[in-house]
Amino acid sequence: RFLSAIGDFAMPFIQGQLVLATNPEAWAKMTLRHYQAWFDPTVQAKLVSENLADYQQLARMGIPIGDPEFFSAMQAGQGLSAGAVLEFLPKGAEFRQLMRHGGKQTFGRFQSSYNAGLGHARMLLYKGARESWEGTHARLASETLVDYQRRIGQAESELAQYVRNLTGGLDTRALGVGPGARQAENLWLAFSPRLLRSTIAIVADGILKPTSPQGQRALRTLGTWAAGAHGMYVLSGMAMGKDWDELAEGLNPLNGKRYLSHQINGDWVGIGGQVRAMMQLMYGLTIGAYQEPSSLVAPNLQDNPLLRFLSGRGAVGLNLVGGAVEAGTGGKVNALQFDDVDGPLDYLAHLGTSALPFVVQGLLEGEQW
Numbered sequence: 012r013f014l015s016a017i018g019d020f021a022m023p024f025i026q027g028q029l030v031l032a033t034n035p036e037a038w039a040k041m042t043l044r045h046y047q048a049w050f051d052p053t054v055q056a057k058l059v060s061e062n063l064a065d066y067q068q069l070a071r072m073g074i075p076i077g078d079p080e081f082f083s084a085m086q087a088g089q090g091l092s093a094g095a096v097l098e099f100l101p102k103g104a105e106f107r108q109l110m111r112h113g114g115k116q117t118f119g120r121f122q123s124s125y126n127a128g129l130g131h132a133r134m135l136l137y138k139g140a141r142e143s144w145e146g147t148h149a150r151l152a153s154e155t156l157v158d159y160q161r162r163i164g165q166a167e168s169e170l171a172q173y174v175r176n177l178t179g180g181l182d183t184r185a186l187g188v189g190p191g192a193r194q195a196e197n198l199w200l201a202f203s204p205r206l207l208r209s210t211i212a213i214v215a216d217g218i219l220k221p222t223s224p225q226g227q228r229a230l231r232t233l234g235t236w237a238a239g240a241h242g243m244y245v246l247s248g249m250a251m252g253k254d255w256d257e258l259a260e261g262l263n264p265l266n267g268k269r270y271l272s273h274q275i276n277g278d279w280v281g282i283g284g285q286v287r288a289m290m291q292l293m294y295g296l297t298i299g300a301y302q303e304p305s306s307l308v309a310p311n312l313q314d315n316p317l318l319r320f321l322s323g324r325g326a327v328g329l330n331l332v333g334g335a336v337e338a339g340t341g342g343k344v345n346a347l348q349f350d351d352v353d354g355p356l357d358y359l360a361h362l363g364t365s366a367l368p369f370v371v372q373g374l375l376e377g378e379q380w
Contacts, residue, residue, distance in 0.1 A: 012202060014366045014367070014368070015372070017118055017368050018368045018369075020046065020124070022128060023041060023042040023045060023128065024283070024284070025206070026129060027041055027128070027129075027178070029178070029213070029232055030178060031239075032233075032236035032239055033228075033232045034135070034136060037135040037139060040132075041128045041129070041131050041135070044127045044131045045124050046128075047127075048124040048126075048127035048128065049123070052119065052123035052124075054123070055077075055123055055127035055131075058127065058130070065134050065137070066134060069134060072137075072170075073185055074133050074174055074175055074180060075133075075180045076130040077122075077125065077126025077127075077130050078126060078179070080205045133174055133180065136177065137170065137171070140174070144167075144170045145166065145224040146163070147163060147166045169224050169225045173225040173229065175209065176210075176213040176225075177232065179205055179209045181205055181209040181212055182205070183204070183208065197327070198327055199328045199329060200324065200326055202324060202325035206285055210285035210286060210289055211289070213229045217230040217233050233286070237290075240271055240287070241271070243282070244261060244262070244281065245262075248261065248273060261273070264290050264291045265291070267291075267319075270287065270291060271287060275379075277379070278379055288320060288324075291316070292316055292320040294316075295316025295317075295319070295320070296316055296317070312348050319348065322346075322348040323348050331362070334346075334362065337350075337351070338352045338353070338355055341354060350365075
C-alpha cells in the first residue's frame with residue numbers, strides 16, 4: 012500500500028473531493044498547501060505554528076492532523092526494514108545512511124505534502140463550521156453552566172465527527188475496534204479502509220439521521236457533490252460535442268466505469284472516489300436488483316454489485332489471493348476486476364507491478380499521460 016501510493020498526488024480529488032463540494036475556498040487552500048509542501052517540507056510545521064491553538068483543538072477533538080494510513084510502513088516496527096538488511100553488507104551502514112537521505116527527499120516529501128494539505132483542510136473546515144454549527148451558540152440566560160457545557164461538548168463532538176467523516180479521518184481504534192479486526196480491515200476491506208469507513212459513515216448520517224446536525228450537513232454535502240459531479244460530467248461532454256444519448260449512458264450508475272466518465276485516447280477519464288462507488292453500490296443493490304434479482308447471488312464480478320464493489324476497493328489481501336486464484340485456474344475464474352492473471356509467471360509479474368506507484372502501473376498498462 013505504501014509503495015503504490017507514493018507519488019500519487021490525487022489527494023485533493025479523492026480524500027478532498029467532498030471538501031470541494033462543501034467549502035471550495037478551503038479546498039483551494041488545501042490543494043495549494045498539498046503541492047507546496049512537496050517543494051518545501053517545512054510548510055506543515057509553519058501552518059501548525061501559525062495556527063497552534065486551532066491544531067491543538069483538532070487534537071483534543073480526535074481529528075487527525077494528517078493521514079497515518081498510507082504511511083504506517085515508515086513508522087518504527089511497521090512493515091519490513093530493508094535498511095536493517097543493509098547493515099550486514101560491506102559498508103552497509105554508509106549505504107543505509109545514503110538511502111535514508113534519499114527516502115527523506117522522496118517518500119518523506121510526499122508524506123509531508125499529503126499531511127500538510129489534509130491537516131490544513133480539517134483545520135479550516137472545523138473553524139469555518141464551528142460558528143454556524145447547531146448547539147454552539149452562546150449560553151442562554153435560562154441555561155445552567157452544567158447544561159451549557161454539556162451542550163457545547165455534544166455539539167463539538169458532532170462537528171468533529173462530521174469533519175472526520177468528510178475527510179477520510181474516521182479512526183477505527185476510537186470506535187473500539189480491536190487490533191485484530193483493524194489488521195483484517197487493512198488486509199481485506201479496502202486499499203484505504205479509513206476512507207471507506209468515513210464515506211460509509213457520512214452517507215449513513217445523511218440517510219439515517221437527517222434531522223441531526225451532522226446528518227443535515229452530510230445531506231447538504233452529498234447533494235452538492237451529486238449536483239456538481241453530474242453537472243460537470245454533462246457540461247464537459249457537451250463541450251466535447253457528445254449527444255444526449257451518449258451522455259445518458261454516463262449518467263447511469265449501473266454502467267460501470269462509464270459512469271461519470273468520458274473515453275479519451277482509449278482511457279476512461281472522469282470523476283472517481285468513494286462516493287461515486289457508493290452510489291453505484293446502492294443503485295446495484297436497489298434498481299439493479301429490481302431489474303435483475305439474480306444479480307444479488309451471482310458468483311461473478313460483472314453481475315454481482317456487492318462483489319464488484321469489494322473487488323474494486325483494491326485491498327491488498329484480495330489482490331494477492333485473487334491473483335493466486337486466477338493463476339491457479341489459468342485465468343478461467345475472474346477473481347480480479349482490473350487484472351488478468353493467466354499463470355504462475357503472470358502472477359509473479361502481477362505481484363511486482365501491483366507494488367509500483369499508481370502512475371507507473373498506469374503507464375505499463377498503456378494509459379496516456
